Amino acid sequence: MINCLTTLSTFIQRKVNNWPRPGHPCITCLATTREPGLCTDCAADLPRNSLACRRCALPLVNPGVLVGSELCGPCLTRPPAFEATAAPWLYGFPVNQLISGFKFGGHRTFGRPLAEMLATELVQAQVDRPTCLVPVPMHRQRLRERGFNQAEEIALWLSDRLKIPVRSELVRRRRETSAQSGLNRRQRLQNLRGAFEVGTDLPDHVAIVDDVMTTGATVQQMASALRRGGVNRVQVWALARTPQIPERAI
Numbered sequence: 001m002i003n004c005l006t007t008l009s010t011f012i013q014r015k016v017n018n019w020p021r022p023g024h025p026c027i028t029c030l031a032t033t034r035e036p037g038l039c040t041d042c043a044a045d046l047p048r049n050s051l052a053c054r055r056c057a058l059p060l061v062n063p064g065v066l067v068g069s070e071l072c073g074p075c076l077t078r079p080p081a082f083e084a085t086a087a088p089w090l091y092g093f094p095v096n097q098l099i100s101g102f103k104f105g106g107h108r109t110f111g112r113p114l115a116e117m118l119a120t121e122l123v124q125a126q127v128d129r130p131t132c133l134v135p136v137p138m139h140r141q142r143l144r145e146r147g148f149n150q151a152e153e154i155a156l157w158l159s160d161r162l163k164i165p166v167r168s169e170l171v172r173r174r175r176e177t178s179a180q181s182g183l184n185r186r187q188r189l190q191n192l193r194g195a196f197e198v199g200t201d202l203p204d205h206v207a208i209v210d211d212v213m214t215t216g217a218t219v220q221q222m223a224s225a226l227r228r229g230g231v232n233r234v235q236v237w238a239l240a241r242t243p244q245i246p247e248r249a250i
Contacts, residue, residue, distance in 0.1 A: 027110055028094050037113025046117075047090040049241050056216050057085035057241045080216065081223035082208065082234040087241035088121045089114075091212050095240050099211055103150050111150065111211075114239045115157035122162065122237065130235060131203035132167040133159060134226070136210045136218055137196070139173040154239065155209040170199050170206070171222060196222050198229035205233040213238040 025032060026039040033039035051060045053072035060072060089095045095114070102111035135151035143149055155166045174197045206226060208219050213236065223234040 027098065027107075027113065037109065037116075042094075043113075043117060046095055047092045049087055049090050052087070052241065054084055055082070056080060057087040057213060057236075057238070058216075059090065059241070059243050080220050081227050082219060082236050084127070085213065085219075085236040085238065085241075086118070086122055086125065086127060087213050087236075087238040088118060089240045091214075091240040091242045099239060103146075103211065108148070108153070111153055112157050115154045116161060118154075118237065118239055119158050119161035122158075127235070128205070128233075129162070129164060130205045130207040130233070132165045132170070132206055133209050133237075134167055134170050134206050134222075136208060136222060137168065137171055137173045151210045154211060158209065158237070164207075167203075167206075170202060171225065172197050172199075196225040198225050200229075202226065202229050202231050204231065205235075206231055207235040207237050210236070210238045212240050212242065214242045 026042055027037050028042040029039060031039050031041075049057060049059060052058060053060060053075055054070040055075040056072060058072045058074075091099070098110045098114060101107035102114075133155040135149060135155040138146070138149045138151075152166070152168055155168070158164065159166045173195055208222055208226075210219065213219060219236045223236070226234055
């Protein structure tokens with residue numbers, strides 16, 4: 001009974017603490033709004049990742065060069081282990097500030113409005129629905145330090161809206177890795193090699209959930225592990241995509 005009450009208390013606390021109250025200031029411009037978290041104008045002004053590679057969501061600098069193609073050059077020449085990526089915004093102001101505040105600034109409520117809008121984008125785009133959502137895992141040491149896994153929080157919010165179950169236990173980090181910031185794609189891939197371990201009884205189709213897709217190294221290694229485990233289809237769902245062209249390694 002005590003364990004049940006503790007679980008229920010944690011669930012209620014997440015619901016109460018992570019949902020911006022209507023009538024509170026917009027988290028971007030501080031104008032009073034009835035919309036949860038972001039006012040309509042600020043939501044419309046977020047930097048859109050409109051012309052992007054269908055597979056990795058990298059912004060296409062010259063989309064007219066490859067006539068009839070929805071893929072970037074690297075995905076054409078060396079396709080990743082995942083089949084498609086949904087990342088509706090660019091990692092620029094104010095999206096970068098909102099995500100940073102959500103992850104590191106103690107503003108947990110900053111994440112849910114973006115997750116809600118991501119869910120809306122997925123519905124409008126009529127993406128193929130996976131069997132389950134798999135958040136990018138954190139090593140237990142880093143999880144203790146931060147107190148929560150931002151990818152899992154986003155996955156839970158998406159699950160609430162889309163009614164797709166979250167299966168966090170399907171992938172775990174076998175070891176702690178060095179910080180990815182400051183590393184190029186080749187270095188990130190090397191840093192993450194062998195970092196993920198998948199479970200058993202894997203579904204046929206999953207969506208990896210993360211906050212930001214930078215070079216794609218993390219989701220590539222995770223998708224590769226899932227594919228080796230027997231998953232046939234892997235998508236990636238993220239809030240934002242960094243606009244720089246990543247290095248493709250092996």
